[in-house]
Structures are given as C-alpha cells and as structure tokens.
Amino acid sequence: MTDKRIAVLTGAGVSAESGLGTYRDNGGLWDSYDPMEVASIEGWYRNRGKVLDFYNMERRKLKDAKPNRAHLLIASLENDYTVDVITQNVDNLHERAGSTHVVHLHGEVTKVRPENTCNDEDGFSERSVFDVGYDEVKLGDKAPNGVQLRPHIVFFGEAVPKLEQAIDLVARADIMLIVGTSLSVYPAAGLYRYARAGVPIYLIDPKEVNTFDKRIHQIRKVATEGMEEFIALLKD
Numbered sequence: 001m002t003d004k005r006i007a008v009l010t011g012a013g014v015s016a017e018s019g020l021g022t023y024r025d026n027g028g029l030w031d032s033y034d035p036m037e038v039a040s041i042e043g044w045y046r047n048r049g050k051v052l053d054f055y056n057m058e059r060r061k062l063k064d065a066k067p068n069r070a071h072l073l074i075a076s077l078e079n080d081y082t083v084d085v086i087t088q089n090v091d092n093l094h095e096r097a098g099s100t101h102v103v104h105l106h107g108e109v110t111k112v113r114p115e116n117t118c119n120d121e122d123g124f125s126e127r128s129v130f131d132v133g134y135d136e137v138k139l140g141d142k143a144p145n146g147v148q149l150r151p152h153i154v155f156f157g158e159a160v161p162k163l164e165q166a167i168d169l170v171a172r173a174d175i176m177l178i179v180g181t182s183l184s185v186y187p188a189a190g191l192y193r194y195a196r197a198g199v200p201i202y203l204i205d206p207k208e209v210n211t212f213d214k215r216i217h218q219i220r221k222v223a224t225e226g227m228e229e230f231i232a233l234l235k236d
C-alpha cells in the first residue's frame with residue numbers, strides 16, 4: 001500500500017461493456033431521446049410522467065446489468081492506493097464492483113426525493129433522499145411530506161451539488177485517471193484541470209477525446225483493456 005491517491009473520473013463508457021448504452025455514441029441514448037425532454041429541469045416541469053418513465057426504463061436496464069472487469073479493476077486499485085471515484089454515471093456498478101468511495105456527480109437512478117428538496121430551496125440537503133432500488137416511480141407517488149417524488153438526478157439546467165467535493169478530491173490526487181467520457185458536459189468535463197502541476201493524467205477511451213491538453217496521456221482502448229494497460233503502467 002502506498003500513500004498515493006488516485007482520482008478516477010468515469011463516464012458512460014466504463015459501463016458500456018456491461019451492456020448499458022452511452023449517450024452520445026452512434027445509437028446512444030440521446031439518438032432516441034431528447035435530453036431536454038427527459039433529463040432537463042424544464043422537461044420535468046413540462047411533463048413529469050415522461051421523465052419518470054425514462055428513468056423507470058433506466059432502472060429496469062440497470063437491474064439486469066453487472067459490473068464489468070473495468071469496474072472491478074478500478075475497485076482493485078484500493079489494494080494499493082487511496083482511490084476516489086468521481087462518476088458522471090447514475091448507475092451503481094462501481095459500488096457493486098467493490099469501490100468504497102464513489103461520488104455521483106449527476107445523481108443516482110436508484111434514488112428519489114421530493115421535488116422540492118436537494119435544490120436551492122433547502123440548501124441542497126440530501127436528508128430526504130430515498131432508495132427505491134429498481135422499482136417504478138409513477139406520477140402521484142409522493143414522499144411523506146406529500147410532495148411528488150422525482151428521480152435523484154442532476155438534470156440539465158440544475159446545479160451540481162457535489163462539484164466542490166469533486167474538485168477537492170481531484171486537487172488532492174497524485175494520479176488522475178479518466179475513463180469512458182466524451183468530456184462534453186460541464187462542469188464535470190473541466191474537473192481534471194484541478195489536478196496539481198506534475199500529476200500524470202491518463203484517459204482511457206477507444207475514440208480520441210479532444211482535450212487540447214498536452215498533459216493527458218490517452219490510452220485508445222475500451223475500458224476493460226485500457227484498465228489492464230493502466231495497471232501495467234502503474235507497475236512500471
């Protein structure tokens with residue numbers, strides 16, 4: 001065990017080999033659904049039923065998915081390092097693979113909350129977040145406070161309550177690893193810039209990700225193969 005810290009930023013690509021689709025690849029989720037309708041705060045107020053149905057579908061998909069070798073290898077880094085996983089994913093595959101410190105920047109699909117909480121009305125308190133597992137949530141399903149339940153997801157157009165925590169973890173890292181994200185959604189996409197000078201940054205993705213940042217060492221492989229290569233590099 002070293003006293004080094006690794007910050008791992010993940011996106012949909014790390015779960016692709018578990019059968020969960022990405023958002024922006026060809027055939028990705030946003031080819032079939034308009035994110036402004038199903039994953040934005042405006043979309044929620046326009047048509048709550050449609051948004052609830054979309055996340056009911058996402059919960060059903062997750063129920064049948066399993067962590068893949070990339071999730072398991074990320075969890076295994078904890079044998080030698082202090083590891084902070086910062087994920088944009090709303091699935092629970094990092095936790096199911098054994099990662100013990102996971103920050104969900106964009107929320108969690110297995111959780112819900114009354115629509116008037118965890119926002120600026122209550123100072124982003126997570127006190128009334130409920131676990132629903134893989135169950136459906138319908139229009140008319142209410143929290144004990146009588147308010148409609150909504151997915152515990154950071155919709156487009158909403159603040160990212162865990163951003164400060166994520167920045168702090170990246171700033172403390174000795175090694176930064178990015179896996180399976182197109183780096184197209186801010187503020188998550190800019191997080192790696194908080195890595196201290198001299199901290200090596202690796203990015204695993206089969207496609208070239210345009211960062212224009214010469215510090216980033218790209219491993220052009222799918223997550224499972226890229227993680228094997230990353231771990232071999234750590235041992236060099």
Ligand code: OAD
Binds near residue numbers: 185
């Ligand atoms: P994207 O769909 O934008 O990007 C997925 C990335 O994964 C792409 O760069 C792919 O090349 C890569 N990829 C595909 N298959 C892969 C594999 N097997 N191994 C490794 N990489 C692979 O997804 P994100 O960047 O995660 O937000 O998207 C960010 C946010 O946009 C999401 O959290 C979601 C979405 O709208 C919310 O819903 C709030």
